[in-house]
Structure formats: structure tokens, C-alpha cells
Amino acid sequence: MAQHEAAQQLNDRRREKDLLGEAWVPHKAYYGIQTQRAQENFDLSGIKLSLFPQLIKALALVKMACAKTNNQLELLDDTKTDAIMAAGKALLAGQYHDQFIIDMIQGGAGTSTNMNANEVMANIGLESMGHQRGEYAHLHPNNDVNMSQSTNDAYPTAVRLSILLKHSDLVKALASLRDSFAAKGEEFADIIKMGRTQLQDAVPMTLGQEFQSFASTLGEDIKLIDGLSELLKEVNLGGTAIGTGINTDPEYARLAVGHLSQLSGFEFKRATDLVEASSDMGAFVLFSGMLKRLAVKLSKIANDLRMLSMGPRCGLNEINLPAQQPGSSIMPGKINPVIPEAVNQVAYQVIGNDIAITMAAEAGQLQLNAMEPLIAYNVLESIRMLTQAMDMFRNRCVRGITANRDRCQELVDMSIGVITAVVPYIGYENSTRIAKNALETGRGVLELIREEALMSEEELNEVLKPANMIRPQRRRLAANAAKIA
Template sequence: MNTRSEYDLLGTLDVPADAFYGIQTLRAANNFSITGVAISHFPELIKAMAMVKAAAAHTNFEYKLLEEHQTNAILSACQELIDGHYHNQFIVDVIQGGAGTSTNMNANEVIANIALTKMGYQKGDYKKLHPNDHVNRSQSTNDAYPTAASLSIQFAADAFVPVLSSLKASLEEKGREFASVLKMGRTQLQDAVPMTLGQEFDAFAVNLGEDIDRIQEACTLLCEVNLGGTAIGTGINTPAGYAKKAVDHLAKISGKPVVPATNLVEATSDMGAFVFFSGILKRLATKLSKMSNDLRLLSSGPRTGFGEIKLPEMQPGSSIMPGKVNPVIPEAMNQTAYQVIASDLAVTLAAEAGQLQLNAMEPMIIYNLLNSIKMLKEACHMMEHRCIRGIEANVDACAAHVENSIGIITALVPHIGYANSSRIARNALMSGATIKALILEEKLLTEAQLNELLKPENMISPTPSAQTSSQTSSYPSPSSISPSPTTEGV
């Protein structure tokens, strides 16, 4: 393999001649082989790093800290990365020591060598353009890396929110499709009161919609960045006013409304916005997992379980049981959610581990956040297209469960009283008879009255005021009830 020799404070190393990274990137790649996931796995982070370097180059040129040809070469190299080129040159593991220095140097070296080739020089000819002296001018890893991380999470969220919104829309569509399918609602896995299958799916949609708003709110916290604070937030090695100018350039380049943190020292060590964002992802994952649990229960059986919905059949479910089909898509969503929930704990512990003016655990925080967003995005797309859109209602099973349930007695409490209702429910449970049959047997209500009260529209929403006002304050006993000729057949 052809190589070029590069040196740093620890000595020299042979770097592949065609590589755009340099010696510090190579050292980091050799040192850190932990996850097997390279920085290139997260193009949002590379794109964001390039934007930070471009904003710095613009500002340095304005302060006459870079020559025009150097600035133009750096900006051109950064644009290459923003456009998606050379990402395979980001070879360092995302989990690394050094608070992100290896990621920052990987970016500095790649940008420097792309710029050198554009200027007509050989890779590694750092006398012409240096990764530290020029690309990293007026910066530190400690402000460049977290600023890029904040941007990268926003970029990842930009791609995720439409997927989540589409899943919500599909749930809403199912809500409309199933609006007339009456079924039993359940609490603590026991029959409760009737509802429609449409109401159940509408609730799923509303539940997810809340977190779309929360994700967008959390992104606003990430718009306060510490670029210009350099090492610990004091702004050492930058000219006066640099931070504001650099962040203004970054806002134009990124399209995000980033602003300088009000206190750069605080912002350099604080991971609060990342912890908050992670909490939103955990909250969303918890909801998605609960929804998946519900779908698995509602589709269980198909003959000996609830069997109220039919999930799309995606693959054979067993190597030994012929004909078995498993709810593999909700199961995969469950597992995704568990990983995201666990990642939130990792982010929390890493944020707590910060010491004094820096948090050295930032790489793990950023890895977990970007990975969680990526997993949730793919899982939500899977859930919508391979599960939700193809769900069918088992109308007959839903109707049979309502008919056989003692839960419908709740709708009759205002009309026959709680004591009568409790006794009837108990008798139904012990005898196996239906609520309707026992009510008619004891002549507590006429069949016409019963049919009216048990109409679906009267059991799935608040009681109309006209019905409420006609209720009496006392309830008849079984012995005092007889069919009324004036109400029979009404």
C-alpha cells in the first residue's frame, strides 16, 4: 500500500497515500474500536461539522486571520462534505476518549486535505494549509464539537418528524375506517365499557402527535450554541466579537436559528439540552411500545385470544408450528423502544459525569441521541408501512365480545341503579347468561328501553342532556317493575 508519512507530537505514522484523513485520525481509529460504528454512520454529524468549520472560516477571513485563497479552499472543501462527498473518510469510532477531539480532528484533516488538492498541492502538505492552524483556527473541540452535535440532532429530527407525522396520519385514517366498529374497552385487562375501534386508533394518533410537538420544542433548546467559547467558554484565542459573528454565519449556512449562549462557560460544560431531548425520545419510545403491546393483544389468537384486529401477515412465524404467524412488526418496535429507553439512561449518566468546565463523555451522548433518532425513524416507517396501513377489523369478534360482556351494565347504572347493576353483573358472570337476558328476565327494563340504551351511539359518548334530565332520583326494585303498555315497543 502506498503511504505518506505524517507526524504529530507523539512521532510519525504512515498514512495511506490516498486517504484524506491524517495522522491524528489514524491514531484514533487504532485506539478506539468499540462499537464498530464509524462517524460516517451519521452523515448529519459530518454535515454539521462542515458547517461549523465553514462558519469559522468566514469569520476568520473577516478578521484577516485567513488569506482569501485559504478561506475559499476551506469553504469549497466544507461544501463537498455538506453535499455528501468524502464521508467514507470519517473512520473514527463514534465512542472515543477526548471529549470529541478525534471527531474534530478527523474533520479538520479531511477538510484540510480536500482543500489542499483543490489548491493543487499534495495531501499532507500542511505547510500550505494546516488542519489546526487554518481549518481549526479560533476554535476548540470543546465548542466546535457540541455546536455540531446540536445541529446534527436538529437535522436528524428534521428527517424523523415527517416519518412520525405520517405514522400519526395512518393511525387517524384507521380511526376513521373503524369509527363504526363497536368493541369492548378494557382496563387492567378486564372488560370495562364499550367504545369503538376507531376511538382506540384515534387515541394512538393523538398520543403520538403530542410528541411531535415536544420534539420540535426540544430542538429550540439546541439552537443555543457555544461556538466561539473555545476551550472552556472564555473565548481564548479569538478576537473580540468573534462568537457572535461566527454564530451568525452558522445560522445562514445551516438554516437553523442558532444563537450564542448567554454564558459560554456554562454552555461549554452543560449537557442539559441533550438530556432534555433524550427524555423526549424516551417518552415517545414508551408510547410506541405501549401501542405495540396493545396491537399484539388486540390481534392475539387469532381464535383463542382477543382477535379483534388482524395484522398484516409478514412472514411465517414458526419452524415447528405450521400456519403460525407472529406479530413481528410490533415486536420489533418494542425492542427498538427498549433500546431507546436504555440509551436515555446512558445519556443521563454521561451528562452527570461531566467535571468542572467540560464533559468528556459527549461522544457517548451524541452517539446515543443520533442512534436513537435513527432507530425510531426506521421503526416508525416500518410500523406504518408494514403494519398499521394493513390492519383489518374483525367486526364479528368485536360484536361478540360486546354482546357477551358484563361491561355493558355500566351504561345501565343511571337507569336501574348501582345495586341492581352489581347484582346483575355478578349473576351474569356466574351463570354465563348475558346482561340483556337477565335484565329482561327480571323486568328491570323493557326490551325497547334496553335496545335504546344499548345503542352504540349511547354507550360511547356522554349522555345527551335530554336523557339526563329525565332520570329519576330513585330506582325501581325487581318486584315493582312490570312492562308498561305505554312504553312497550317505543
């Protein structure tokens, strides 16, 4: 029985070798010995490559472009090229992604990720050729799948492409959230409320203006994020180890970038200085900075919504956020603003990711930045979290917000801030005195103005029309000279 079990275990494994020697690999695995070593070495974040399908697809596209180029240059025969292309198409279709088992955070400047792709594509290709997994004499991970490449040009190119592949989801989520706030701006266009500066009463505005401002600030970032994505289309593919292009044909870099553009649908261009491009992470720093900017804006909006809805009876309570779940295990009836709170936390994580990206970009030495796996992980994770957070924000919060019209009007009527609207008619000194008196006595500003006959009822009614308090108006100050004096 023991001999049978031992024989079965041998049948379930295959023997592979690399620079460090030999090791057993599960026979069913499409990855190989180098991937297995990396899995054993790097158990850090628990976040595997398979969580980011865009990165896997980007790696496949890079390998496919390189295979087509090597075939065009008569360096790779048709049979091997077809096998690599078939493997790439399978990965693009979402197959075999569970074979990408390495932690996103890893040493080696991405070599483990590159070899994970090389080994998986080699073994998928071997099966399509009628061979067993691990029979690398017929299609080799390094000699064939990685031909004319180094991790140092294939991996950075794939990372850039993966961001571009995910980029459209981010922009779509951002545009949809902007549109939802704009729709609320129209819905609340006639609701007068108090604006606030430094958490103190300021001057009247409409609730619609407030929500439209949320839409406007998010709309600014759509164009900026789109524009920054162009920086990611400059790649160092063909530079191999340090940008000199060692082990490649003189025409290889130009052809490989062209094939990658054709396969991916993005217009890539070869960096003018491949040595510089192999170590510089500036594009990622800029793009991450833009993600941080968006996170800051989302967090500010989430904070505003939480303040505007606070109460319901002992706070501002100008708006109602849709209830999503009970808010307390001890306080019956309590509903918390859980969706904006979750948006806040995503924003803080993205801001932290940006700091990590900045430090990793600075940490490159000489002709390579070995910290790029951390950069790739954090940029992709920031995009993923922001996209999901904005969809959640829109679907579970913004769409269902309602306004408390009477409460908004009540706060306007109680506010000292309306005094600003009459300054051009009675002067700053009179206005200051009236405001101070109102604060000390608890009486209304309008009541005191009427008592002193500083303005007629007709003038007050005209000035205090909602339409006249929320936008610039032409006034004749000369007619009020006596009151101001």
C-alpha cells in the same frame, strides 16, 4: 522483486507527524495521523462517524462558518478560505464521508472527531489548491481549518446542528404514523367493541376511538419535540477551550454564530454564559427524555396491537395485522406480530440510550464534559432508530390492519361490561346483583334484566344503541327511581 514491493509500499504511504512523533498514513487517505491514531485506539462499538452523515455535514458547516469569520477578521487569507469552503461543500454534497473512520465512542471529549474533520477538510482543500495530501505547510488542519476553535466549542456546536439536521426526518415519520392511525380511526368508527381496563372487560367503545387515541397520543409529541429542538440552537461557539474565548478576536463569537446561522438555515444564538455552556449537557438530557417518552408510547401501542390481534382462534382476535413472514420453524400456519415486536425492541434500546445519556451528562467535571461522544452517539442513534421504526410500523403494519367486526360484536354481547350502561336506570345494587348472577350462571346480562322486568324492551333498545354507549348522554334519573330502589 522484494525491493520493488518495498518501494511500492512507500509510494502508497505518506509520513506525517504530531505531538507523539511520526507515523505512516495511507497516501490515498484524506484523513491524517491523528485520525489514524484514534482509529487504532478506539475499536469499541464498530459504529463509525460515517454512519451519521448529518454529523459530518454539521462539522463541515461549523468549519465553514469559522473560516468565513476568520477571513472577515483578516486572520485567514482568501486562498485558504476558499479551499476550506470548497472542502466543506464537498462534504455537504456527500463526498468523502468514507474518510470519517473513527468510532463514535471515543475518549478525548470529541477531539478525535474534530481532528478527523480538520484533516479531511485540509487534504480536500490542498488538492483544490493544487497540492498533495499531507503538504500541510499550504493548509494546516490545526492552524487553518481549526483556527479560532477548540474541540470544546466546535464539536458540541456540530453535535447540536447534526441533531437539528436529523430532527425533520423524525418529525415527518412521527406525523405520518399519527396520520395512519387517524385514518384507521375513521375507517373503524362504526365498529363497536369492548374497552378494557386492567385487562378486564370495561365498557363499550368503538374500534375507531381506540385507534384515534393512538393518533392523539403521538400527535402530542410532535409539538413537544419541535419545541425542545429550540434548546439545541443555543451554542458555545467562540468559547474555545473552556468558554473564555482564548485565541479568538473579540468579535469572533458573534460573527461565527451569525455565519453558522446563515449557512445552516437554523437561527442559532450564542449562549449568554459560554463557560457554563461548555460543560452543561442539560439540553441533550431534555431532548433525550422526549425521545424516551416517544419510545414508551410507541411500545405501548405496539403491545396493544399485539393483544388485540392475538389468536387468531384462541385470543381476542379483534383485528388482523398484515402477515409479513412465516412465524415458526415447527408450527405450520403460525404468523407472528413481528413488526410490533421490532418496535418494542427499538423502544427498549432508546430507553437504554437515555439512561446512558443521563449518566454521561452527570459525569462532566469542572469546565468540560468529556463524555459528550457517548451523548452524541446515543441521541443520534435514538433518532435514527425511532425514525426507521416508525416508518416500518406505518408501512408494514398499521396501513394493512383490518378489523374483525363480527368478533368485536360477539365479545360485546358476551361481556358483563354492558351492565355499566344500565346502572343509571336500575341502580348500582341491582346492576351488581345482575352481573354477579350472570358470572355465576353463564347467562347473559340482558337476559336477566328482561327476566326481572327491570327495564322495558324499548328502554333497553335505546340504552344499548351503539351511539348511546360510547359518549355522554342526557338521562332523566327520576323516572327510574322505583327500579333503582
